Amino acid sequence: MSVVALKPYSFPAKDVRENFPAPLFFFGWEDHLMFGAPIALPLPPDTPFGAVGPTVLSSAYGYHPDFARIDWSKVEWLKSGQPWSPDSVKSLAENGLKHKDVLRFRTPGLSGLNGSCN
């Protein structure tokens, strides 16, 4: 379906890649809903994937007592909701990540405050 209008209806999309200094990525930590919503972060495409978890995400998620206990080698990633195995040595771009991809991560054994998913 599309917009019903009196005249041709065509306007530029606001959030295309060219409008950002770096591609935008979204991250969500499963079972940790103390963080009310997933986060949005622009990251240079040559960022090594291995730096994302322990370095980039610590400013957003470091407040949680579980964060320091994460074993990043055991983390399970979901991309667009599907299980996904990144190569931590390769960059974001080399891992095939594109503008506005959503990455969710599960931390086995860590499921929030007293296991409450908070």
Added chain:
Amino acid sequence: MDTPVIKKKLGLKDRYAAMTRELAWDTTYQPMDKVFPYDKYEGIKIHDWDKWEDPFRLTMDAYWKYQGEKEKKLYAVIEAFAQNNGQLGITDARYVNALKLFLTGVTPLEYYAYRGFAHAGRQFTGAGARVACQMQSIDELRHYQTETHALSHYNKYFNGLHSPQHMFDRVWYLSVPKSFFEDAYTGGPFEFLTAVSFSFEYVLTNLLFVPFMSGAAHNGDMSTVTFGFSAQSDESRHMTLGIECIKFMLEQDPDNVPIVQRWIDKWFWRGYRLLSIVAMMQDYMLPKRVMSWRESWEMYVEENGEALFRDLARYGIRKPKGWIQACEGKDHISHQTFAVFYNYNAAAAIHTWVPKEEEMDWLSEKYPETFDQLYKPRWDYWREQANKGNRFYQKTLPMLCQTCQIPMIFTEPGDATKIAYRESDYLGNKYHCCSDHCKEIFDNEPEKYVQSWLPPQQIYQGHCFKPDVDPTKEGFDPLLAVLDYYNMNVGRDNFDFDGSEDQKNFAAWRGDFTQGAQK
């Protein structure tokens, strides 16, 4: 058409006809379709505008008289409230934060409604519908003004109320109500009426006005109660316009049914999402509570809505698609919404707080299946940390839903431990939504929603700094620059209520006030 000769004294019915429909004429210099181009392109077929039942039965002269009387009463109360330092009689300064949200988030919508109804009041071919919309347009302008006047009194004493219109166009959480109304009034006039008059005012508005205004009364805020009930007396007319417009479209042509159904599906969901803010006001921000969000949802939506949609079934209309999910949400959305405001309180011009112990008990009692298990643990932890001087502030921007523009806080149907993520591809770009229903709205009109002005994206694109700001300068703090662009006074308008200037001032004033009264 000749103007009928007006007898000296007309009966009510004749007078009404003379002062409304008979003021209209069919144009001859230009074809009617060219004069009224907007009410056909949406696909709604109207065969006979005379079948429109005028819901108001009000003429302009009577309208001025009634409204004038209401205004006099309202301003007398507001004046008395100001003279008597009524702001000292409220239960607790935390309450004022609900007013801040109302003034910055809801009041500008009244102004948008005024514009939307002025547009519809010009564009309908049928004079009856035009007159009804024109009167509502003036009502909405009145609401905008009275709310501004009533609340401006609080601006003298509390922080965060100084720049509502500026903030409405910029601040992240205010993009939720703003985008809702911009979506509505950029539709055609029939969609606008379905969105605002029917889905919002007829189906949902009681949730905004009745419990919230009783909440104001319970919390000693007579000024808000008065504008609330002054507006509510117009609201019953608006609701009648909503249901009349729906029935008129459905009766005029069976081809209208699927179009109207799609609008009802869309606008029920859009309105429901918008009311998340009201849910949190009710459950968390009224120091003295009236009823829970869940209870008011059951009373005003589930019960009334069941009857309404049973009645509309004869036209082939069913309940909105999101109905079941919205009903499931009654146990969750107030908690999820207040929690995200708590997360992002560094960037919000209201205060939040950890509920007091007895308030948590109330929440446990009102939400026996969800609060203790799902939501209390985070409050307990936040309180423990705040007491250690480690109050939680999330500083990384949230991911928003492309349609409703609310941070992605809502959970999967049937599993409140999982955030719901939905994704669409459109012209090679990804778009994300918070629910099946927001995704469906996006998928139906992607050309519209790819234009969404999403605050985090706009911040990252560098559009939310004042013009003279240099982001390359050393020591540049993007968050502070954004708050400056919002016109927020950092340290006064934002952060936790505990330790805020509002809290300290109110305590000092109330102390003085009580002593004075004892003397």
